[in-house]
Amino acid sequence: MSQQFDVVVIGGGPGGYVAAIRAAQLGFATACIDAFKNPEGQPSLGGTCLNVGCIPSKALLQSSENFHAVQHDFAKHGISVEGAQMDVAKMLERKNGIIAKNAGGIAFLFKKNKVANIHGLGALKGRQGDKWVIEVSNDGAVVDTLEATHVIVATGSNPRQLPGLPTDNQLVLDNAGALALTAVPKRLGIIGAGVIGLEMGSVWKRLGAEVTVLEAMPTFLAAADQQIAKEAFKTLTKDTGLDIKLGVKIGEVKTGADSVSVSYELNGEATTTEFDKLIVSIGRIPNTQGLGAEAVGLALDERGFVVVDDHCRTNLPNVWAIGDVVRGPMLAHKASEEGVAVAERLAGQKPHVDFATIPWVIYTSPEIAWVGKTEEQLKAEGVEYKKGTSSFAANGRALGLGQAQGMVKLLACAKTDRILGVHMIGPMVSELISEAVVAMEFKASSEDIARIVHAHPTLSEVTHEAALAADKRALHG
Numbered sequence: 001m002s003q004q005f006d007v008v009v010i011g012g013g014p015g016g017y018v019a020a021i022r023a024a025q026l027g028f029a030t031a032c033i034d035a036f037k038n039p040e041g042q043p044s045l046g047g048t049c050l051n052v053g054c055i056p057s058k059a060l061l062q063s064s065e066n067f068h069a070v071q072h073d074f075a076k077h078g079i080s081v082e083g084a085q086m087d088v089a090k091m092l093e094r095k096n097g098i099i100a101k102n103a104g105g106i107a108f109l110f111k112k113n114k115v116a117n118i119h120g121l122g123a124l125k126g127r128q129g130d131k132w133v134i135e136v137s138n139d140g141a142v143v144d145t146l147e148a149t150h151v152i153v154a155t156g157s158n159p160r161q162l163p164g165l166p167t168d169n170q171l172v173l174d175n176a177g178a179l180a181l182t183a184v185p186k187r188l189g190i191i192g193a194g195v196i197g198l199e200m201g202s203v204w205k206r207l208g209a210e211v212t213v214l215e216a217m218p219t220f221l222a223a224a225d226q227q228i229a230k231e232a233f234k235t236l237t238k239d240t241g242l243d244i245k246l247g248v249k250i251g252e253v254k255t256g257a258d259s260v261s262v263s264y265e266l267n268g269e270a271t272t273t274e275f276d277k278l279i280v281s282i283g284r285i286p287n288t289q290g291l292g293a294e295a296v297g298l299a300l301d302e303r304g305f306v307v308v309d310d311h312c313r314t315n316l317p318n319v320w321a322i323g324d325v326v327r328g329p330m331l332a333h334k335a336s337e338e339g340v341a342v343a344e345r346l347a348g349q350k351p352h353v354d355f356a357t358i359p360w361v362i363y364t365s366p367e368i369a370w371v372g373k374t375e376e377q378l379k380a381e382g383v384e385y386k387k388g389t390s391s392f393a394a395n396g397r398a399l400g401l402g403q404a405q406g407m408v409k410l411l412a413c414a415k416t417d418r419i420l421g422v423h424m425i426g427p428m429v430s431e432l433i434s435e436a437v438v439a440m441e442f443k444a445s446s447e448d449i450a451r452i453v454h455a456h457p458t459l460s461e462v463t464h465e466a467a468l469a470a471d472k473r474a475l476h477g
Ligand code: FAD
Pocket: 010, 011, 012, 013, 014, 015, 016, 033, 034, 035, 036, 046, 047, 048, 049, 050, 052, 053, 054, 055, 057, 120, 121, 122, 123, 154, 155, 156, 157, 175, 196, 287, 289, 290, 291, 322, 323, 324, 325, 330, 331, 332, 333, 334, 335, 363
């Protein structure tokens, strides 16, 4: 006899586990099936984000920044530390501890909310009356069969591989391998200067690797506002010391016994460079492997994403899909919000995820964050806008932190003053961007931010000053 549920969620990442908790809170008998196993072969909830993505990358960024600060910044505070050493094994142990703590936290929340926590690969098998049948298998053997009125597909994404170059996570690494290196490579190559490449490059550079980043696009961070992107390129190359090459045409990549050689063309010149490790971070592809999509006729688009409407409904009755496996930005918070929205829709509510105010963050040092339209987008759309910029250089708090690089740029409609986009590079802008997100969600004007009292001394005063500047009332500009 199959186990009966109202809702079965397939995938336990930030999309799936949040959807499952919300569905259970709303009174649905809910199960979440997740296939992820940690390197010890144990189930570990939280998906890519917690196990091999957002959280471990931030843990390593912090360790590497601390090491860098001891070596380069502490002396300025009058603190002398001699012979600082990096223990990579200890750093990885800390990172793994954070993952285990949070994965345990999700399992606890499942128990608390009475979500059935089922480990294995979930596959859609078809309909039994008005229920969906989902088979759960483990290492190829079917271990469970569930029936559910609603299915939420939240199977996430996998790293895209270079054609003909499979990752072995020994010499050629994907995100999982890049987060688990047991020693600092002397020469690290990275193909792809996206968020993951830049964050991983920053970690290993700060720990002592020579890092070369090879990017096919001629434009750096093409999705970001280009004034911010230019500033980021300058600091990441000059201060962090990443060797970023843009407009590269990758040729042959050959793996040897303990190194990888990458041939590429740059400005018409052919070069071959030898690396001890190579990270391939050229984007991610939706994951529908083993889901049974074809068997039940779940529509996928030409790039393999599950096709959904604005409310995450697929082409099949009562089958929903959220997160990285569907269109839209591949971000954990987008996945979670879609999960909440679907669960609430099942309960008859009318939730809405506003794609126009989803924040983007890159956790390099300095951090980069933005929400809304870039100047390039506004120009292309023919929107008349005004802008205000302010830098962290004279901000007292930033100077105290010793991180006074970067700026905030605010773009507002020339006619209505409504905020259209906010772009930041600087200390803790991952936190500062929330003010801009709230403002935009509430359809605020730049004058609203300019008239709100910001605490002194705080980094948020730079946002305040940028809003004043948009209104030509800058006090410190
Ligand atoms: P996932 O997190 O991928 O979870 C899907 C889960 O489903 C996995 O556990 C998978 O094993 C399981 N699964 C797949 N198929 C099945 C099946 N058939 N049956 C059962 N289980 C299945 N985003 C941010 O917002 N901020 C960041 O700072 C950030 N940093 C990142 C850093 C790195 C290195 C990487 C790789 C990604 C990062 N991301 C970040 C992106 C973020 O991880 C994803 O957007 C997010 O994890 C997507 O969530 P999801 O729930 O859709 O899928």
